[in-house]
Amino acid sequence: MPDFIVEGIKGTDTEKNLYFALGGESQAYFKYGVYAKKASQDGFEEIKNVFKEISENEKAHAEVWFRFLGGKGSTRQNLEAAAGGENYEWAEMYKGFAETARKEGFPSIADMFERVAAVEMQHEKIYRSYIEKLDNGEMFKGIGAETKWICLNCGYIHTGAEPPKICPLCSHPQSYFKEYN
Numbered sequence: 001m002p003d004f005i006v007e008g009i010k011g012t013d014t015e016k017n018l019y020f021a022l023g024g025e026s027q028a029y030f031k032y033g034v035y036a037k038k039a040s041q042d043g044f045e046e047i048k049n050v051f052k053e054i055s056e057n058e059k060a061h062a063e064v065w066f067r068f069l070g071g072k073g074s075t076r077q078n079l080e081a082a083a084g085g086e087n088y089e090w091a092e093m094y095k096g097f098a099e100t101a102r103k104e105g106f107p108s109i110a111d112m113f114e115r116v117a118a119v120e121m122q123h124e125k126i127y128r129s130y131i132e133k134l135d136n137g138e139m140f141k142g143i144g145a146e147t148k149w150i151c152l153n154c155g156y157i158h159t160g161a162e163p164p165k166i167c168p169l170c171s172h173p174q175s176y177f178k179e180y181n
Contacts, residue, residue, distance in 0.1 A: 006068060018065050025062035029055050076134050083127035090120035140174055150180035 009015045032055035039048040066072070073081065094117035101110035133139045140162045142149070149163035150156070154170035163177030 009068075015069070018068050022062055022065040022069065025058045025065065028058040029062060031055075032058060076131060079127050079131045079134070083124050083131065086120045086124035086127060090117040090124065094120065140177070142179065148180040149177040152176045152178060 009018075032051045036048045036051035036055065039045075039051055072078070094113045098110040098113040098117070101107070101113060130139075142161050145161050146159060147161060149158045149160070151158075151163075151167045151170060151172060153172045153176050154167065156167050156169040157180055158164055158168075158177070163174050165174050166172070167176060
């Protein structure tokens, strides 16, 4: 689905409200997923299903607000946005959160913020490596004839300089293959 183009929204209270709505719906989606897991653990499959169904509704609502905010770009633009977000999280946000937690006497929470920051740094590196692959036309190029590729749909493993155009097992396209270590 394309983004909704709204002229003149930048800097308005409506833009702020869209960000709040996006945040609220995203949190509800996450929370209801956690609640569904707990309901299942407690033996309430019907309640689990209600939480899962409504969490998917909340996700759809979040997508609407995200689209009003121009949230879907090209894959490369989305990788750039994601890498930038991860950079902010590890370089600034979690660093500041850890400092605050230590100052306030919560060293275990500070340690956890720092651990998550280290993961976010890796996430940024992963996104940036894909940007580089896209820019260099190397998305489906291996490091040699012995590169192993796995189909993300069926698990078929192919050895070669690049994955097959079509999976010989499940007929999914090349885009379903990734390097397999």
